[in-house]
Amino acid sequence: MTTDTDRPAEPERVRAPNIRDVARVAGVSYQTVSRVLNDSPSIRPETLQRVRDAIAELGYRPNQAARALVTSRSRTIGVLGAQTVHYGPATSLHAIETSAREAGYRLSITNISSSDYTSIKSGLDYLMSQSVEALIVIAPQVRVFEAINDLQVGVPYVTLEATGLGTSHSLWVDQVTGARRATKHLIDLGHTEIMHISGPQDWIEAEARMQGFLRELSDADLRTRAPILGDWTASFGYYAGLELLRFRDFSAVFAGNDQMALGLIHACRELGLDVPGDISVVGFDDIPEASHFSPPLTTVRQNFAEIGRRAIELLLGELRGETGLSHEPVQPELVIRESTAPHR
Template identity: 50%
Template sequence: MSGDGEARAKPASIRDVARLAAVSYQTVSRVLNDHPSIRDDTRQRVLSAIQTLDYRPNQAARALASSRPNVLGILSATIGEYGTTSAIVAIERVARERGFSISTLNLPDASPEAIGEAVRQFDHEQVAGIIVLAPQVRVFNVIGGLGVRVPVASLHTGAGGTAESIASDQRLGASMAVQHLVALGHQDILHIAGPQDWIEAESRMHGYLDAMFEADLSTLPPIRGDWTADFGYFAGRELSGRRDFTAIFAANDLMAIGLMHGFRDAGVRVPDDVCVIGFDDIPVAAHTWPTLSTVRVDFAELGRRAVMHLLASIEQQPDPEFELLSPELIVRESTTSPAMRR
């Protein structure tokens, strides 16, 4: 399975292409870089030479000569998290289209030391920029205090000063979830939030508060979770004794699913006794019992935008403007009107 075959010829260089196309190597370089002043037949000749020789520009040489690195670092501490993966795929696509390759560095946890070390590592690898998928507030403090030489963008806050643009999509999504509960007639709505330090957790909680305020409802103190289904389970058992709410908005689907399990074990029926709505629309959300209402955000688009921001920053160009993403509300069995309960 190892392809270290036999006649491993040296790969063709730009000069080989030039020779075959009967032009100078510089002309080839111009074709590669889309220079305007190239006659069309010359370009064709070069392109076909490239084709026949299966020529691929040597990235190392390119990076060296231009002294402009062509690698983008993705620093992730949330690889398990749903959404991260689709964002990563999208980021890669865009980046590769723009001629960058991707170097990923996945952290098991987001401790300041680990983050610092990771950023240093990227710095050392001389990446052109870093995209951070570790949306803890403290991560940015760490990075800020590190004196990094390269631009840094985050999936969750937007690059540079546009910190609001991306985070607010999540806030809107959370609002929609709560508005849905309100529209069903719920008044006492509890929020299971994510960890204090997480930007996403804050965004989603803000969305909850927004919607409650707008509906003129009083809020209950949110419960801080850790995103895991296991936490949701224990919270469910714990909360089964309380009667001061009729619906729960969990900051992610995993906690919502655990929650429903906890309620089930405690004899609390969902949605009859308590309604539950999550956030993310993970694949199993459509198949739990009851199936889970939730909100879907286009993480791939978020990833794409993060890259755009970062590239703009790298190329010293104005930050692109995006409109707010519209999250999608997915209504399933876990949310019903309180009137329907017996």
């Protein structure tokens, strides 16, 4: 028979530190700690540092829900996303989360299943129910932004898009300029017959990159060909490459993203063609694997970390009531590697 004395003693539960513990270690009142947590400007620098040191020492984490009740501020930024599984949107989201956390904010994220009006409104309604202080929209289709403009968004918001319309709510990487730089690089290498494998027709980035490609060819007085509409996948680049290379009346290809460029290189290798000896290939995005393709891929790099940082900077500026905030586009960078060479 087992008695109470035979049972092992339950381990004593460790209590999470609270605001009064922080006050005791810092040698201040708990009201002072509260003012520090709420970013009060009246705290002396030495007191602020003592409180921060105590918070770090104890591993104290403020109760966000309780703070929201006291301050009427949720310190939450909503993110409305669509197709964030793709490299570009997913990387932007990561950068936004990092920048928000550094600024003392957290994210509430919802992904819409489709770009119809009902789905977009449902996503917005959900985020507003979370008492978000501001909103970021990451979506690739034009109709998503058209719906956002029609709906009444009652908080500061910024849209990550590539239309280049320069609205007071937009922030974007200059996709047209990136595409022009990629195309000009091929032209400067002596290529005059250049193909473009585009992304999906209803994607803003795909349309912008296509326009940049066509404008650069037109400015160089070169023949323009109808772009091939793809779906961003390596599989599409591979099968499109097999079809295009049956005739091979071109010497270079600008692919709308790095994955389609990878598929195209695969098709070239399978048909016994050398990249860049027979076909030069340029991609777009500079995914982490691009420098490890065979050959390493020439591509256009987008600074997703800068986009995330600037999106949060814009929103915080609006929340503070600042005016004249910069909406200048982020400039892309052409990264030249070994998949392009002079035309022979």
